[in-house]
Amino acid sequence: MALAASLAVSSAGFVPDRPDLGHRAEGRDLADPAFFEGSLDPSAPRLLPPAAYRALAFSELEDDAVWTRTWLTIGLGAEIPAPGDLLPFTAGHHGLHVQRGADGGLVGRFNKAQHGGCRAVPLQCRTGTKTRCSFTACGYSRDGTVLPAGTEGPSPAMHQYLGLRPERLLPVAVNAWGPLVRINLDPAAEPPEAPPQGLAALAGETRRAEFSANWKLVAQALAEGARLGEGAESLHLSGRLATGEAAVIAVHFPNLVLIEARGETCAVMLQPTALGQTLLRIGLLGGPGAAPSDLEASWATWQAEIAARLRRAVAAQASLDGPGAGPRPTANAAGLWLQQRIAARVQARPMPTDIQPLYATAQGRGC
Incomplete structure (x- = not known):
């Protein structure tokens, strides 16, 4: 009990993340395959348990398994x-x-x-x-x-x-x-899968928008659509914009969503800024030499589309942050695929063999 209390205090900010100590929150081992059970069944896909969207321990698990080992x-x-x-x-x-x-x-x-x-x-x-x-x-x-x-x-x-x-x-x-x-982050990483062909930047800038939802909820909301096919590290879907226009969507694990419609492709790059908050870097792509007749109108249209898609993600985050223990919302095709990828990465990550931290700070000093 004393050890658990000590670790809880340490998580306030004086000791770096220690994967060798495990990742536990809300009474569960977040790295245990049992944590993911019930969320990966294609016949009845559901979101992961709430701790995956609100617990610091799961964020640190993602850092260990996803953000440091993926393109x-x-x-x-x-x-x-x-x-x-x-x-x-x-x-x-x-x-x-x-x-x-x-x-x-x-x-x-x-x-x-x-x-x-x-x-x-x-x-x-x-x-x-x-x-x-x-x-x-x-x-x-x-x-x-x-x-x-x-x-x-x-x-x-x-x-x-x-x-x-x-x-x-x-x-x-x-x-x-x-x-x-x-x-x-691995300098010896294998090259990523081949990029989509025939794309060039329509503007030499990205624009930013931030939403109050965990990055996993943001990704599945952006990629709402019917499954078309799968690549080595990508999922391809068909969908429709809020205007009803047809769109082709690609999710590249873990943090890129490409939405193609009206002769343009909106590239949305996800960056978690809190447990329940995600910053989007948004770029506009098109064919080589292509240029929209009104670039500002294109920006406004895509930003409105993104905001419309993410209303459901923000609502889902609010419900998962609450104290209630109701049934978990369902996951769409992109959400299920993303959860399967995360679960596989968690199980495949190398386990620490040396439990001695590279550095440590005095408890309570923060320096």
């Missing part, structure tokens, strides 16, 4: 066109960046600073809410926008990301995936 989509190559330009992204609990190299290629690294928010507001960070703080490279921040290098090379604002010797930073595998940029 993540973080933005557009067109956002960082010039040598030295830098695109930040917080993957799970880890602050990363991708920079355009002098040769035009992409270089991915862990940020020089990983400490900001957990030093300043440990309770907030370790309960799942990523902060806006003065440490621009903090692994617990919502990330700023792209940092352009300018004519003088790396700007002073890039120091928290790059430090003085960026070549010494821990590398991150990076892939120019068509017009998109994908990263994997």
Whole structure:
């Protein structure tokens, strides 16, 4: 009992995540296959138990099994066109960046600073809410926008990301995936599956929107549709927009949803910013050389479509956060596929063989 109490206090923010101690919440082992039973049956798919959408322990399990071991989509190559330009992204609990190299290629690294928010507001960070703080490279921040290098090379604002010797930073595998940029925290990762053909960025920017729902609920709401087929790491569906127009949807595990309609493709990249909150990076894609007659109208149409799709996700998150223990909502085809993928990743992750933490901080000091 004393050990359990000690661990509960530690989770307030003074001890890093310890996968070797397990992932338990609400009286259950979240990594046990039994936790996923009842949610993966194609004949009666249901959402995972509520702890999967509201418990810090499940977020840390996802960090261990998904965000650190999978190709993540973080933005557009067109956002960082010039040598030295830098695109930040917080993957799970880890602050990363991708920079355009002098040769035009992409270089991915862990940020020089990983400490900001957990030093300043440990309770907030370790309960799942990523902060806006003065440490621009903090692994617990919502990330700023792209940092352009300018004519003088790396700007002073890039120091928290790059430090003085960026070549010494821990590398991150990076892939120019068509017009998109994908990263994997494992530098020896196998390349991702082939990107969709014939796509180019219609605008050299992404726009952002944040919704009060867990990223898994957001993904399944964005990908509402009937199953068409499956790739190595992708699910393809047919659906309709809120206007009734036909759409083709692709989900690329874990955080990319492509919605194609009206000759355009809306690329939605998901980034958890809290247990029940998700930031979307939204890009517009089309055929090479294509250009919408009214780009702002296209942005407005797609942003309205996304907001309409996510109303159900926000309502589902509110119900799962409540104290009631009613029947769990059903999962659609994309939700079932996503849950199956997460369950498989949890079971396939390597188990720790060394229980000695790489670093630890004095209990109660937070520094």
